Amino acid sequence: QAVLTQPSSLSASPGASASLTCTLRSGISVASYRIYWYHQKPGSPPQYLLRYRSDSDKQQGSGVPSRFSGSKDASANAGILLISGLQSEDEADYYCMIWHSSAWVFGGGTKLTVL
Amino acid sequence: EVQLVQSGAEVKKPGESLKISCKGSEKSFANNWIGWVRQMPGKGLEWMGIIYPGDSDTRYSPSFQGQVTISADKSISTAYLQWSSLKASDTAMYYCARNLGYGDYQFDYWGQGTLVTVSS
Numbered sequence: 001q002a003v004l005t006q007p008s009s010l011s012a013s014p015g016a017s018a019s020l021t022c023t024l025r026s027g028i029s030v031a032s033y034r035i036y037w038y039h040q041k042p043g044s045p046p047q048y049l050l051r052y053r054s055d056s057d058k059q060q061g062s063g064v065p066s067r068f069s070g071s072k073d074a075s076a077n078a079g080i081l082l083i084s085g086l087q088s089e090d091e092a093d094y095y096c097m098i099w100h101s102s103a104w105v106f107g108g109g110t111k112l113t114v115l
Numbered sequence: 116e117v118q119l120v121q122s123g124a125e126v127k128k129p130g131e132s133l134k135i136s137c138k139g140s141e142k143s144f145a146n147n148w149i150g151w152v153r154q155m156p157g158k159g160l161e162w163m164g165i166i167y168p169g170d171s172d173t174r175y176s177p178s179f180q181g182q183v184t185i186s187a188d189k190s191i192s193t194a195y196l197q198w199s200s201l202k203a204s205d206t207a208m209y210y211c212a213r214n215l216g217y218g219d220y221q222f223d224y225w226g227q228g229t230l231v232t233v234s235s
Contacts, residue, residue, distance in 0.1 A: 036221045038160075045210050045225040046152075046160065061223065095160055099219040103176055104150070104162040 001025050004096055004107035011113045016086050022079040022096030022107050030072050035079030036097040037070060039090075040109075046095065052079065086114050117141050119149075119211050119226035126232045127201050134197035135229045137211030144192035145169040148214040150222055151185060151196045155207045163209075165217060166194055174217055201233045 005023045012018040020037075024030050034053040038046040048061040052070025060066070067084045083090055091114045096107040118140035127133055137149060150165040164175040168187035175185070187194040194211055209229050212222035 034219050038222075045228050046212075046222075047225070048221050048223045051221055059221075061221075097160075097221075102174075104222075106160040106162065109159045 002108065003028065003100055003105045004098060006094075006096060006107040006110045008108070009111045009113065011115060012086050014086055014088060014114055017082060017084045018086055018090075018112060020081040020083070020094050020096075020110050020112065021073070021076070022081070024077050024079075024098070026077070028077075028100065030077045030079055031074060033079075033098045033100070035070060035072070037068075037079075037081045038095045038097065039092040040095065041092045049081070083112075088114050090114055117213060117224040119213065119224055121209075121211060121226040121229045124230040124232070126234070128235055129201060129203055129233055131201050131233075132197070132199050133201055133231065134195050135209060135231070137194045137196075137226050139192040139194075139213075141192075145189040148217055149187065149194040150212050150214050151183075151194075152210045152212060152222070153179075153207045154210065154228075160210075163196070165214060167217070168192070168194060172217075201231075203233050203235075205231060206233045207231060 003025050034051050036051045037049040040046040050060050052058045069082045071080045093109045095109045120138045122136040145168045148165050148167050151163040153161045163179040164185045166173045166185045166187050168189040184197045211226040213224040
């Protein structure tokens with residue numbers, strides 16, 4: 001079982017909100033981890049969006065709009081990236097990442113379509 | 116602003132060697148960690164390894180240990196990723212990215228990527 005699991009795709013309408021999940025493998029508690037989020041547009045390198053462990057331990061990437069925010073769902077053992085006020089430019093692949101067992105581990109990515 | 120500029124695309128044959136580079140723009144290059152990330156065609160991101168150019172302390176992902184070599188020359192603010200014998204399965208985009216530490220920190224600045232194609 002992969003350490004991090006992301007839905008392969010998600011669709012949402014412009015102006016709506018999108019909630020992207022990053023589920024940690026059973027036995028790894030989301031409470032312990034900083035969840036990092038990146039997005040990647042076609043033909044471009046990944047861009048750092050934000051990190052979230054708790055409301056007292058979070059950081060927004062430089063220049064990243066506040067409509068991108070992080071949270072956790074402890075019951076689902078998942079990190080969440082919430083994007084509000086979706087814009088066409090938000091269409092991209094989104095990756096989560098954690099620091100686990102002295103290594104950086106990425107999720108498989110979610111392709112967000114805005115239509 | 117931090118900029119990482121990677122060397123250009125490469126086309127190689129199986130069995131050939133290759134060294135690609137990542138040049139940093141800032142004076143503090145030696146005091147940050149530079150990681151390498153692989154993205155195979157149509158796939159996700161995989162962390163390969165990381166180096167601290169200040170003293171060349173290097174760590175590898177178990178998946179890539181022994182498969183590649185990471186090095187750096189702090190005098191010219193450049194990190195390297197090299198292969199001694201390429202395989203077709205090494206065909207991928209390779210990114211370098213800055214991290215503030217070997218630990219629970221983000222890769223905050225990324226190079227533009229180097230596309231490596233290995234084909235007979």
